[in-house]
Structure formats: C-alpha cells, structure tokens
Amino acid sequence: MADDTDQRLKLKLVRGFSVNVPHNKALGLEIVEIEPHEALFKLPYDEKLVGNPDTGVIHGGAITALLDAASGAAVFASLVNIVPIATLDLRIDYLRPAEAGQAVLAKATCYKMTRNVAFTRAVAYHDDPDDPIAHSVGTFMVSTKLGTVKS
Amino acid sequence: MTLLERLTAAKQAGDYQGLFDAIPYAKFLGLSAAMHGDELITTMRYTEDLIGNPALPALHGGTLGALLESAAIFELLWRAETVVLPKTITVTIDYLRSGAPLDTHARGVITRQGRRISNVRIEAWQGDRSAPVASAHGIFLVMRG
Numbered sequence: 001m002a003d004d005t006d007q008r009l010k011l012k013l014v015r016g017f018s019v020n021v022p023h024n025k026a027l028g029l030e031i032v033e034i035e036p037h038e039a040l041f042k043l044p045y046d047e048k049l050v051g052n053p054d055t056g057v058i059h060g061g062a063i064t065a066l067l068d069a070a071s072g073a074a075v076f077a078s079l080v081n082i083v084p085i086a087t088l089d090l091r092i093d094y095l096r097p098a099e100a101g102q103a104v105l106a107k108a109t110c111y112k113m114t115r116n117v118a119f120t121r122a123v124a125y126h127d128d129p130d131d132p133i134a135h136s137v138g139t140f141m142v143s144t145k146l147g148t149v150k151s
Numbered sequence: 152m153t154l155l156e157r158l159t160a161a162k163q164a165g166d167y168q169g170l171f172d173a174i175p176y177a178k179f180l181g182l183s184a185a186m187h188g189d190e191l192i193t194t195m196r197y198t199e200d201l202i203g204n205p206a207l208p209a210l211h212g213g214t215l216g217a218l219l220e221s222a223a224i225f226e227l228l229w230r231a232e233t234v235v236l237p238k239t240i241t242v243t244i245d246y247l248r249s250g251a252p253l254d255t256h257a258r259g260v261i262t263r264q265g266r267r268i269s270n271v272r273i274e275a276w277q278g279d280r281s282a283p284v285a286s287a288h289g290i291f292l293v294m295r296g
Contacts, residue, residue: 023211026179026200050175052236054154059176060239061220065213069203072212084204087212091243 007036014039014076024069027062031073032105039073041066043104056100060134063104063124064092067136070108071120075140078110078118083143085118090138098133102126118142159234167191170225180217184225191229193222195255202252210250210284215275218257219244219287223271226259227291235293237269242289250284253277262288269293 011034018024018031018041027049033040043049043058043066051059068090075085098104107129108122118140123132152160154173161169167184171177181196195201195218203211220242227237257275269291274283 020205021211022199022202022205023214024203027213048175048179052154053173053175059174059217060242061176061180061213061217064216064220064242064244065211068211068213068216084206086249087244087246089243089245090212090216091241092216092239093241094239 010079010082011035011077013082014073017076017082018069018073021069023065027065029066029069034073034077037074037078037110039070039077039108041070041073041106041108043106045101045103050100055097057097058100058104060092060094063094063098063106063134064090066104066106067092067108067122067124067134068138070106071110071122071136071138072140074108074110074120074122075113075118075142078113079142085143086141088117088139088141090136092134092136094134095132098124099126104133105129113142116142155234155236158228158236162229162234167225167229170228176217177221180214180221182218182221190258191226193218193225193257195257197252197254199252204249207249208252210252210255212244212246215246215250215255215285216242216244216287218255219259219273219275219285220289222257222275223259223273223287223289223291226261226271226273227269227293230261230264231293237291237293240268240290240292242287244285244287246285248282248284251277255284256280264293267292267294
C-alpha cells in the first residue's frame with residue numbers, strides 16, 4: 001500500500017514539474033496522462049505554431065518540443081527517486097504532415113532504464129497511434145550533477 | 152501571395168528576415184537571421200518562454216531542436232537555386248550542454264545536395280562558438296510540388 005501511495009505521489013510530482021515548465025506553458029501543452037514509464041501529452045492547435053501559412057500545418061519544431069517534453073516526463077515517471085535528467089539525443093522521423101486545426105497527441109514510453117541512461121520512444125498522432133505523424137527515439141542522462149541515483 | 156512566393160521574393164530582395172516573417176512559428180520562437188560574411192546565421196532571442204528547466208535555468212530541448220531544424224531549412228532555402236519548401240524527413244539532435252538563458256545562434260552546412268534529398272549538419276552555440284550547446288543532422292526532401 002505504501003508503495004502505491006509513493007507511486008501516486010511521484011506521478012503527481014512529475015505532472016507538477018511538467019505543468020510549470022515555461023516553454024510547455026507557452027506552447028499550451030496539456031498533460032493528459034502520466035503513468036509508470038509512460039506519458040501522454042497534448043498540443044492543442046494554435047495559429048502561432050503554424051509552419052506553413054498556406055496549409056495551416058503546424059511547424060515540425062513544435063512537434064519536436066512536444067515529443068521532447070513527453071519523453072522527458074516518461075523518464076521521470078520511470079525513476080525510483082526524482083533526480084535531474086538531461087536529454088542526450090533525440091531523433092525524430094516525420095512520417096506525414098499534421099492536419100491543420102487538429103490537436104497533436106504524443107505518447108512517450110521509457111522502455112529501458114539503467115543506472116546512468118534512460119531510453120525512450122514516442123509517437124505523435126491525431127487520433128490513432130497506429131497512424132503517426134512523427135516517431136522519435138531518445139536517450140537521457142539520469143541524475144545530472146545536481147543529483148544522484150539510488151541504486 | 153503563397154508562402155513560396157513570399158520566400159522567393161524575400162530571397163530575390165536579399166531579405167533574410169523576410170524568410171522568417173512569413174512563418175508564424177519562427178516569430179513564436181523569436182528567430183531572426185543575418186549574414187555574417189558568407190554565413191547565414193539564425194538567432195533565437197532569449198525570452199523566459201523558452202525555458203524548460205526553471206531550476207537551472209536551462210532552455211527547453213524542444214526550442215533548441217526547433218532552432219536547429221529551422222536553421223537547416225533556411226540554409227536550404229537560401230542556397231537553393233529554385234526555392235522549394237524543404238520537408239524534414241528525419242532530424243537527430245545531440246544535446247551537448249545545457250542551454251543558458253541567453254540568445255542562441257545556429258548555422259547549417261549542406262553536406263550533400265541531391266536532386267531529391269539534402270543532408271544538412273547544424274550547430275547551435277551561445278557565447279562561445281567553439282563550445283556548441285547542441286548539434287544536429289537532418290535529411291530533407293527537396294522536390295518541387
């Protein structure tokens with residue numbers, strides 16, 4: 001029971017961190033769900049994020065920020081103790097254009113956690129994760145110099 | 152005017168900033184461009200809205216990724232003989248240092264220009280260009296239509 005409570009508190013903490021990130025606020029990012037090892041974020045459609053005014057499609061950069069934020073939250077949601085993390089690398093494959101006027105969701109999974117490094121994958125999509133707009137894989141340094149990991 | 156027409160006009164006029172003004176997201180990020188010698192350098196002006204970690208503070212990784220990708224696209228638009236809108240196929244970002252709350256600059260170098268595909272390497276730096284905060288390589292589809 002205590003473990004369950006700890007887990008819930010930790011996931012709440014992760015949510016609190018993400019909500020208060022200034023750039024997440026600027027983008028209008030919403031946190032839909034945070035579960036152990038997983039995060040689901042939503043980027044509502046906004047004209048300020050448009051990359052091509054002819055089509056109204058949002059810029060790839062906004063999708064990058066969405067995938068980065070969701071992937072980082074998935075890493076936080078996998079840590080035993082909350083410690084600082086830093087993105088080492090992120091690869092994004094753009095599979096098809098987003099559609100104008102529609103929110104983009106990003107579902108990120110931290111599929112492997114080691115003492116020093118966490119590995120993530122994520123998909124960005126409108127309605128169906130099996131019909132993705134973009135796919136990403138990332139690596140994160142766990143516990144930067146501001147903190148330590150308990151093994 | 153379509154985006155392509157605006158970009159073509161900006162390029163003919165030698166108006167680097169015109170490339171950015173046509174794109175709402177570039178304004179949102181606070182991007183500007185200037186020629187330094189023969190280098191087209193893209194700058195992301197610091198505002199608090201770019202912060203990803205308020206404790207350090209450090210720039211959001213997504214803003215650096217977007218800057219690097221934008222610098223690559225502007226390099227492609229600027230150097231290409233005919234203006235086509237490059238489509239990003241894939242981009243890989245290496246985060247090398249935490250981004251301080253400062254202006255960040257980026258420059259893309261086209262490593263291969265093919266008929267359909269362009270490869271670009273990009274670096275982003277703040278005070279010291281020899282200590283980049285992030286680098287990336289991207290592959291872009293550059294076909295008309």
